[in-house]
Amino acid sequence: MQALSPSTPTGNLRPTSYVRTRRPSGPSRIVRCIYRSDPVHFPNGIGASRADWQSSCAILNASNKTFSHQDQPAEAHGGGSDHVAAVNGHKAAIDLKLVPIDSSNSSAPAVPQPPKPLTITDLSPAPMHGSRLRVAYQGVPGAYSEAAAGKAYPNCEAIPCDQFEVAFQAVELWIADRAVLPVENSLGGSIHRNYDLLLRHRLHIVGEVQLPVHHCLLALPGTRMDYLSRVISHPQALSQCEHTLTKLCPQAAREAVDDTAGAAEYIAVNNLRDTAAIASARAAKLYGLQVLADGIQDDSSNVTRFVMLAREPIIPRTDRPFKTSIVFAHDQGTSVLFKVLSAFAFRNISLTKIESRPHRNRPIRLVDDANVGTAKHFEYMFYIDFEASLAEVRAQNALAEVQEFTSFLRVLGSYPMDMTPWSPSA
Numbered sequence: 459m460q461a462l463s464p465s466t467p468t469g470n471l472r473p474t475s476y477v478r479t480r481r482p483s484g485p486s487r488i489v490r491c492i493y494r495s496d497p498v499h500f501p502n503g504i505g506a507s508r509a510d511w512q513s514s515c516a517i518l519n520a521s522n523k524t525f526s527h528q529d530q531p532a533e534a535h536g537g538g539s540d541h542v543a544a545v546n547g548h549k550a551a552i553d554l555k556l557v558p559i560d561s562s563n564s565s566a567p568a569v570p571q572p573p574k575p576l577t578i579t580d581l582s583p584a585p586m587h588g589s590r591l592r593v594a595y596q597g598v599p600g601a602y603s604e605a606a607a608g609k610a611y612p613n614c615e616a617i618p619c620d621q622f623e624v625a626f627q628a629v630e631l632w633i634a635d636r637a638v639l640p641v642e643n644s645l646g647g648s649i650h651r652n653y654d655l656l657l658r659h660r661l662h663i664v665g666e667v668q669l670p671v672h673h674c675l676l677a678l679p680g681t682r683m684d685y686l687s688r689v690i691s692h693p694q695a696l697s698q699c700e701h702t703l704t705k706l707c708p709q710a711a712r713e714a715v716d717d718t719a720g721a722a723e724y725i726a727v728n729n730l731r732d733t734a735a736i737a738s739a740r741a742a743k744l745y746g747l748q749v750l751a752d753g754i755q756d757d758s759s760n761v762t763r764f765v766m767l768a769r770e771p772i773i774p775r776t777d778r779p780f781k782t783s784i785v786f787a788h789d790q791g792t793s794v795l796f797k798v799l800s801a802f803a804f805r806n807i808s809l810t811k812i813e814s815r816p817h818r819n820r821p822i823r824l825v826d827d828a829n830v831g832t833a834k835h836f837e838y839m840f841y842i843d844f845e846a847s848l849a850e851v852r853a854q855n856a857l858a859e860v861q862e863f864t865s866f867l868r869v870l871g872s873y874p875m876d877m878t879p880w881s882p883s884a
């Protein structure tokens with residue numbers, strides 16, 4: 459099993475061809491590279507088999523084909539909850555001259571073909587990569603992020619990536635249609651890396667899912683809890699089980715790894731008899747481990763919130779509860795925060811989340827006072843989620859006001875709230 463990594467597809471798993479398309483106007487671009495794969499299925503919203511990323515890559519003979527654009531309402535892919543803005547949904551790729559033509563078929567001299575006119579079928583939703591949405595997540599099969607991808611898009615093909623950054627890039631490079639990434643956990647707090655990446659990349663939040671996270675302590679069959687010298691897992695999982703772990707195996711050191719299921723796989727592959735992993739029951743099954751303890755999160759209300767990202771925003775609506783995520787900064791730093799928050803308070807708009815991260819471009823603001831010296835204020839980017847749709851006038855007015863108080867403002871997305879009934883990780 460190999461997760462998509464920075465060397466994929468541009469490194470050792472380089473695909474043998476890309477399919478390119480040229481838009482009616484503008485330059486040609488890579489829209490897809492095709493790998494042979496045994497993708498993960500989500501028959502009931504949960505992944506069932508492992509994706510198998512191979513270096514081999516199908517070469518499309520596109521001489522007589524037209525392909526549809528991938529971005530379209532998620533239902534067309536057999537599930538999903540976001541509707542990508544049709545205004546950006548170029549439905550057909552009409553000029554495929556850049557695709558290598560299969561030379562085995564070319565006994566006759568090549569006659570230049572005039573471009574074919576668009577037909578009504580070119581405009582109907584038919585993804586060029588088959589009928590399933592491809593969803594990038596960080597981790598390997600059995601990770602909670604894979605389960606979140608299955609909850610967000612029930613029939614999707616889940617694409618494992620070894621880093622969050624790679625999941626962003628997979629969508630940007632059209633290798634995946636969506637990315638599903640954790641942003642916060644009810645016990646462990648924010649996943650800061652993803653807040654920073656949301657700002658660095660140009661993807662749009664098109665949805666959210668909240669996943670109850672039920673952790674197990676996994677080890678090779680026959681391992682005894684009192685012989686454990688090490689527990690390995692994702693830092694979030696370690697922090698969500700901190701107190702329980704201290705009670706269960708106080709002698710064991712804790713070590714952070716990239717993801718929970720990756721920790722389980724690592725134990726199995728290296729036959730580690732003194733090490734346990736915190737991961738899902740599904741990871742135990744996938745990697746042949748035994749469940750030493752079940753439900754080891756410190757509180758049953760252990761929920762991780764994931765956001766779904768796409769290249770295009772969705773059209774905000776008012777017929778169901780929506781949330782909007784923004785990020786802003788100001789030259790005068792935290793002094794404007796109160797004014798910004800009042801723009802929402804005056805309109806009865808509830809905030810559901812506020813987060814601050816270092817302002818990487820300008821981390822410190824110096825304020826000189828000849829009498830007392832120089833004050834050094836840290837600068838921040840503020841992230842806010844509020845409960846309103848951008849289609850609502852009160853939200854538009856609030857943002858117009860926020861813009862007056864800020865030197866930088868970006869809407870990360872306006873998207874349906876996850877309203878699934880509450881079920882803690884029992």
Ligand SMILES: O=C(O)C(=O)C[C@]1(C(=O)O)C=C[C@@H](O)C=C1
Binds near residue numbers: 597643695
């Ligand atoms: O390691 C995994 O299984 C993940 O999907 C990552 C992650 C996270 O980043 O928070 C997701 C959910 C859990 O909170 C623990 C870990």
